Amino acid sequence: MSRTKKLVLAAALAAAALGIYVLEAQIPAPLPIPGVKLGLANIITLTAMALLGRKLSAATLALRLLLGSMFAGGFSALLYSVAGGAAAYAVMAGLIGLFPEKRLWVISALAAIAHNAAQLVCAVLVTGTAGLFWYAPALLISAILTGAFTGIAATFLLRGLKKI
Amino acid sequence: MKTDRKTKNWILLFLLLLCLGALGVFCARSLSAPAVTARVSVDGECVKVIDLRAVTLPYEFEVSSELGRNLVRVEHGCIAVIESDCPEQICVRQGFVQESGIPIVCLPHRLVIELEDGE
CATH class of the missing domain: 2.60.320.10 (N-utilization substance G protein NusG, insert domain)
Incomplete structure (x- = not known):
């Protein structure tokens, strides 16, 4: 893929991720458990990683986090978004070369676990309450289910995008 | 859907983690006592x-x-x-x-x- 095409794709993916993120933010949380959400914007992060490599997908993610906090969520939530996003990104970047396209959902599920774990640690540090770790099992279940789902979605998106 | 051995192993691993999670939720519930x-x-x-x-x-x-x-x-x-x-x-x-x-x-x-x- 040419450099120009990569940049255009990165920008388009960032816009898509932002749109998905803002849209999902309008849906009220399904369960009264902090941190349980679909995380659909991560479909884009993983797709960008597979298609464009680590650097450009990092830029796409950073853009989405920054603009996302401006359009929905607020700056106070930015701390949690960055912590979760960075953890998820690290797992994706580390594992991306090791799994075939059909098993991207594994990377996604593991990244989701890392994402929720990082956000939980942040919450414990911010509130100074270790008791929040009681939420860990629920967050683990949520991460695996939503992560696997977004990973499968990313596989389909990738197949579609590779035809462009 | 054809699932090869590696995919099956990963599915088993995550099912195990899900069970551990469910166990954790159960433990949290059963370890709790009326609040004082x-x-x-x-x-x-x-x-x-x-x-x-x-x-x-x-x-x-x-x-x-x-x-x-x-x-x-x-x-x-x-x-x-x-x-x-x-x-x-x-x-x-x-x-x-x-x-x-x-x-x-x-x-x-x-x-x-x-x-x-x-x-």
């Missing part, structure tokens, strides 16, 4: 400690900071956030809690209500 004390903290600092057994008449108090406002209702043996100006209302939806273990939390307002069972 409620400790209300904002931004890491304890602002109120309530002896839930000593409560005769229900009362409400407000927790306010520049982050936002929560209205807490205390009844005999239980406590709840009944009003909040946070966007997601997770704290309000958690309702009345009467057992120790899982705290009530309003993350945007950095409010945590921990329940202890005195053991």
